[in-house]
Amino acid sequence: MFAQEITEFWRRTFLSGGVLRRDDSFTVAVNPDLSDENRVMVLEATDGQTMVVLTPALADRLDLARRPDLTAPAFRRILDEASVTLHGADYVFYFPEARSSLLRDEPTGDLRQLTARDGAVFAAFEDAASEQDLEDAYVELDHWAVFGAFDQDRLVCAASMYPWEDAQIVDTGVLTLPPSRGKGHARNVVRAISRHAYEQGFEPQYRCQLDNQASVALAKASGLMLFGKWQVVSPDSAN
Incomplete structure (x- = not known):
């Protein structure tokens, strides 16, 4: 699988x-x-x-x-x-092994990879997002790869990836501005950046907390499948 x-x-x-x-x-x-x-x-x-x-x-x-x-x-x-x-x-979450058919080229609308030259555009995107959303999503312009969806030249959704140490796995963060949610932007961006990861020889990984129903729904809509539940020791642990 x-x-x-x-x-x-x-x-x-x-x-x-x-x-x-x-x-x-x-x-x-x-x-x-x-x-x-x-x-x-x-x-x-x-x-x-x-x-x-x-x-x-x-x-x-x-x-x-x-x-x-x-x-x-x-x-x-x-x-x-x-x-x-x-x-x-x-x-x-991960994509199933038969990922090539799931991530075939498809219409993505006004979507592209972002670079350092998009600093002003990305800064405006961050200004329009809440501090909590920015913290939860952990989407950064200086990450290994960044993709964004636009609406009339305005960045409304962005995803970024960063690699794990000693593994060909990249974690994914994604954030859509509230007025633009529910329009398929996040799904398109996740699939586009995941295609890019595969082209570079990496396995895309998607993580979210158990109670984040919107993020779970996005993972499934993007074609990802649940691999399991992962826990590490809390930084606040007494021992």
Whole structure:
């Protein structure tokens, strides 16, 4: 369903260290190379698999090696008891493997790639957006790639991508100005910038919080499919 590069990326992320527990639906692994900011991560994939990776130090502190019958719900209870708080989960979307037909050339209206020469146009776009929308979308003109949709020479929707470290994956942010929502601009921009990513040898990735129904709807309308739910430790975690 998904490209091999995607499944291999997540396998490397979660299973490149020692495995403490593995069965048909739940895997716990340790990885000494995890940063403190990512000292525990959880992926609940749509295929029913839940994978956990954490630092050896945290695994020792939670005494996981002495819990052979550990389950996913029990693991979350152990985290709670140890005051280890996970950040709110993100949905992670990708295009299916048969992406070439989904992202074929199609009419996109007044849409193009943006460059540094579009600084004034992009600044006007930012001025018309709320601070909360700008923070949530994380669309920046100096990102790896930026595309925008226009209405009478006015930028009304923009998407940008930035690559992940040590992976051929690019994250996507998109923002449409409120008066221009519901007109298909975001779908067209997401598909156009995703085509560009594939042409450059990258896998487009789309993430959003579970309660962001508008973003979930956009992902589906753009042809993306849900891969799973991903969580990392909260920066406010007590431990």
